[in-house]
Amino acid sequence: MACIEARGLRKSYGTTVALDGIDLSVEEGRILGLVGPNGAGKTTALNAILGLIRYEGALNVLGHEPWRERDRLVRDVSFIADVAVLPRWLRVSQAVDYVAGVHPRFDRAKAEAFLARTDIDRTRKVRELSKGMVAQLHLALVMAIDARLLVLDEPTLGLDILYRKQFYDTLLNDYFDGSRTIVVTTHQVEEIQDVLTDLIFIDRGRIVLECGMDEFESRYVEVMVRPEHVTAARGYGPLHERQVLGRSILLFDRADRRPLAALGDVRTPSIADVFVAVMDGQDAGAAR
């Protein structure tokens, strides 16, 4: 069953179009990464999915229309906007008490167990915690909720690399069980490459790339071409070309790997590389 189903999803703020007719289908049990430049419409899409904003078009999340049926949807959806939204006056123990008091699917023992693995003092207020600790606290609260859909909007923004790594490790090892669905947006694309099952690039309110990670790995290939083969390699129609330390790196979409292997070192590109290639292509297309 589809967890999220969108048809022609549109949202505009005045004359600014934030979402320009998005079609989307996310099956249950997937981990979807929503990647795009600033202002591409990522957060707007997530807000629509969470029922926080009005939208045009058809949208169905876990069998509910998010905007109209928010109160019912919110029981099945967890959500971290970013690490800065936990109220600063809240004590750690109060946060646990409160969520336990209002959420029917919250497992207090689980949250306590997560917190026990951190250095977070339960008598502290959020304002007294480091940014990394606040993220750990928020994650502990959210992971103890038995939700069907978890939405993460830049959950690791501003965290140092240790916390970021730990954040996704914990999420994968202790939360994801194959039946839940996770949607995540982030700028740190490289960190979620191994986490995702699906990938969507979004730019100017439109989806510019949508593919599963299995497909991603078979579809894209990057070749570090030896100087003498550059012209030959260009003949295979690369998506993108860049220079690194005087050598040309060509990125191909759906290319045959065998002839390319003769021209240089072949490897699977990172999401970031493909992202840059696709965005450059978009800009070129827009300029034309």
Add this chain to the structure above:
Amino acid sequence: MSPESAAVLDPAADARTAAPAAPRRTRPFYWSVRRELWENRSIYLAPLGVGAFAVVGLVIHALTMPGHMPGMLGNDPAAAGSASVSYRVAALLMLATSFVVGAFYCLEALSGERRDRSVLFWKSLPVSDRTTVLAKAFVPLVVLPVVTFAALVAMQLTMLLLSALALLVQGVEIAPLWRELRLFRMWTMLLYALAATALWHAPIYAFLLLMSGWARRTAALWAVLPLLALVALEKLTMDTTRVLAAVSYRLFGWYGEAFALRRPERVPFSSLASLAPGRFLGTPELWIGLALAAVFIAAAVRLRRLREPS
């Protein structure tokens, strides 16, 4: 909350008995009110502070004028009456504090969560906008009066205890003090006055809540300036002060409506006979005010529901 009730709410305890899939029972309203008290400690600290202030005042009075106070409370009945006046002044001071705390609380209640973006956290949990706003309205309408009453009783008992101690040390009888104060009568009146003010001021609190939810910033200005402008406009154009009179009636009118102090039924304020609950409940302005409060609160709920995160 007691440790017992905490155990009841412990999901780990639930998980052992019930099937894991069965959702636990929750109490969103109760926890929403508690959350308000966590954030706004002035709700109980301010009344307690004023109470402590009054007690300290009494002690200083007793220390700087030894013999004056105990003697005053001891023999001269007229002077003993003035002791009960100081108790009542302290009580009035606390009523005023309670109103100011309630007004400032309402102005912050819905704007603060947007300013620090914590509204995104609150909205990520299954607590409806109606529950949230009602819990916020519950604070000035119910929690504050109850807390104020408790603080008053505690303050008066402490004052009484200290006076009695002072009298005992001097070997003066304390019976006249007790007789003159008639605490239970005073408490009945206080409870009545607190209930009457809460109902009478309900539209003010609800209006401030609505302004707090509506104004992007400086909710206090939006709440007060239009009224001031109206007052000025009326004075300039028609040379009347009806708006001002209406505002002042809404602020202080409860006193005249809830207590029978006007002629011809004039009775001493200290007498229980001065309570006029029947007349108070028969005042149309009370019900108009409550209806307005309901409209303002409903609008505040709607506004919180429809407002998109910026």
